[in-house]
Amino acid sequence: MNVILAVKQYVSKMIEESGPGMKVLLMDADTTVFVSMVYAKSEILQKEVYLFEKIDSGASRESMKHLKCITFLRPTKENVALLANELKAPKYGLYYIYFSNVISKQDVKILAEADDQEVVREVQEFYGDYIAVNPHLFSLNISNCCQSLRWAQPMLSRTAQGLTALLLSVKKCPMIRYQNSSEMARELADNVKRIITNNAALFEFRRTDVAPVLLILDRRDDAVTPLLNQWTYEAMVHEVLGIENSKINLSKVPGISKDLKEVLLSAETDEFYSENMYQSFGEIGTNIKNLMDEFQKQSKNHTKVESIQDMKNFIENYPQFRKMSGTVSKHVTVVSELSRLVGLYNLLNVSETEQEIACQSDHSNQLQQIKVLMENDKVRPMDLLRLVMLYALRYEAHTNNDMVGLIDLLKRKGISEDKRAMVHAVLEYGGRKARGSDLFRSGDPVNITRRILQNLKGVENVYTQHQPLLASTLDQLIKGKLKEASYPYMGANQLKDRPQDVIVFIIGGCTYAESKLVHTLNRTTHGVKIILGGTTIHNFESFLSELSTAVKGQATKYPARTGRH
Template sequence: MTMVSLVISQTEIISKQVFIVEPIDNKSGNSSSSSTVDRQMSHLKAVCLLRPCKASISALEGALRKPKFKEYHIFFTNFVTDAALRSIAAADDFELVKQLQEYYADYYAVNEDLWHANMGRSRSLYGKRSHWTSADHDVLQRITQAILAMMLSAKKRPVVRYQNASSLAQTVAKEVIRGMKEESQVFDFRDSSRPVLLILDRREDPITPLLMQWTYQAMVHELLTITNNRVDMRNCPNVKKDMAQVVMSITQDQFFRESYTFNYGDLGKAIKGLVNKYKEKKTSQKIDTIQDMQRFVEQYPELKTFQGNVSKHVGVMVEMNRRVKEEKLMAVSEVEQNLACDKSHGTAVQEVMRMLGDSKVSFKRKVCISALYHLRYERHRGNEMATIRSLLKDQAKTPTNQKLVRFVDEIIRYAGEKVRGGELYGSRGGFFSSLKSVFSGGLSEIENVYTRYKPILSSVLDTLLKGNLSVQDYPYMDQVGSSNVDNVFVFVIGGVTYSEAALVAAINKSSSGCRVILGGSCIHNSTSFINDVLGLFPDMKEVEIDIKAEG
């Protein structure tokens, strides 16, 4: 149901004459209508959208053996095995299944050019494959299935390239090729385009998920966390009940669709414009005649919806602004950017020590800063990691923070120089040409100093689109494609970020003539990335930290 809710609202579903939405194994009465548990509804038809996994197929078989509906129309989001089809047929004693199709949608679509596989804990795949558990093989299969479903929904059979420095990227590339060959009939598209699927590894750029973000969607995810397009604000101060959970979806919110890549300063201006637009609509409502009254009644639902949308974005902006000021996130971000982009070790040490000594800076951000320092200067003679580690341990007064301290060492095991294949540091320009605050409410000025670091993905895509991507560093799997491509599908094992999604959105808005679609195991913020890295290793398997609670 989550896959569906990401792209269509409950209101839109009802408008299609779908009156009840519930899980196939609904035993608790959770549905869009009143409880339907054990209620016979033989006057209704059931449309079942299911993942072809064991649990879904088992639930479907149970529903067919004790049917509630007149007939069943079944749509699987990916390939269905012959064994599963036989099992379903055997369960259909009443012959109520009228159609069964494969409708390739086995992934989570977030933006028009961003999706993920909802596999936030794929970290154990980095171990030796001979040590993999059955659960690890299931994760690899799930990632492969999601990629294949994306290709089929786009009706593309791409040539596959992968990051040569990553054995895991090569493994995924092999599995994708094998899947396309096994399902060659459905991948037989008569298409003159030149698509390429590029498999990358999060470990090649561990910096991006650690940085404070300054574009709207990325900033909301970093400070408030977006889960299935929903933001939980119940723990935020002075939040009204109707704002306890808000939806941030580009398909259901026109303003968010227009502003999700805006930087912090431009966002303030846009929200101010939204507020002014609402004021104009509200004050223009004159009720002098019966016709005016009728017009007001007809327009009231739209005005009420508009008011709710304005309240949502203002509320989110107010909360983010509070966090930015109270946690000194601009000062933090400047230090993070300096660590990512500058080379002066002496200056870096001074800035890190200043942040570690500031009581207003959250412990999580201190850990991020320390990790960025460690990544940058892990082989620098005379680095101050021992001192930094000691200071962090002294400040770690809670069990959560004590576990967090280990991240500054685990990040090296995860993505240190010995692990990475490419150059992480170098000369990097700013992603945005200008970031100026224009919100009269008093937002501080945002400048390039906060957005200097460009994700590695930027240079990779730039080189690929120019036809110059190194075949040695990014070899082809199975077949060689054209150097000129017009459709690029990127998948990042270990997760993508909304800042990388903003970069892709900017490319797609340009006149390059090439369409880029970005996908990943999950969508990270710094909290989820830290948890992922801490869980990579056997002695950290069960660690998952609620950083918000004790940060």
């Protein structure tokens, strides 16, 4: 099960089926992203595709009858209408039409009636209707799917379509389990089951000894993971800088060169990133330094390079190194900016307190640590907010909890009312009454080994103690011990053996911390393959947006100011 490979094979097949000759690839906004995540433009150019166009730009496109047109579109009403108009006045010689999901017979009829000039040679369904991020990770890029703690109906439909396309692309007809405490999970499971039943012929894959499992979870069961700062490379980049469809915007970095204002981080095309995306921040620095040491040996250069700043200076002073190793130059720039922001915003101290709140129950000490950080002008308002939100989740039922006092301190720090409201919102969304699990594993003490961050040796386990709830859920599933009362099956069939192929989908978004967990399990658990997906991939900022939409319109259980409870 490899989602990058699945989508890549679809794209290759589309291009090959049209035969030799110059081609144009006609897509919509969604399919453009689907394709760009698995293929570099330079790779597609090598396959005789010379032009990339959008279906909704019809009026501005030139007529080029010598080109074959490969169209790859989502099967929406809008796209069918645009394509029908295209076929009535075709701009290209021949059309090979591919839809990213199941298309209705009625829509095919509309296209057939529009094809007066008989330019269509092929109409097929290729189920690449999702964003393949890593071989084991996919996203639907759906933000704010939960409105007033219920599905927004168009998003339920889109999520079910994306999830069934994923199943078709990896050729799995699974048993479906869902989180019983979540009505949204039950609804999605029901929708996916209905689509599979209605398209039974498509799902007739070769039977395996053990049936695959689709496990549908709800972000509300673990609101802690997206609140935390992260310290492995991929997750940290997304948390601090933001990753959007594998791209990072570095335009605000002081003194950034023009060619590095936007950089691509793709494990498919970048060997260094592929080897280091799950390494800790400190290890990344060491590994970049090793690459630079290798270059210095080869070029007989003896400049001293000991810190990230030294690396940055070295690259600026030796353009031949930059030319020879653009990849390293890119990563030095990214790591240098991460390092600058870690120092600027005091993120080590912030993260240590976050981890302690997430992993240990020590109310008075942690309350004091938060108040100390409130006095530190280097700490960003958003980090103060996330600390108070974590505190609220951990200590909502504590007799001496001081949520009111902490919210008042946020107000004094100039944090807006709508942001302060997120403290109550996170309890509404993922507090004790909303969860179906023991999120804080009360009774499971964690031993912490504290180590000091020195030079480039990096962030040790004090900053990475926390394990997402998904770790224990998958552990129980793999061992065949996941309670059926908490995670029932959709339908009569039940799995008698331990699962071998598992697809996990998180409504409300997954995180790169959970992706790293799945990557590790895939490497260390013999005979089990896991794919992780979510409506989106969160960092703290996107999670706040998700939260805001999710609880909007809910009658809040918490007045603006109350006494301690």
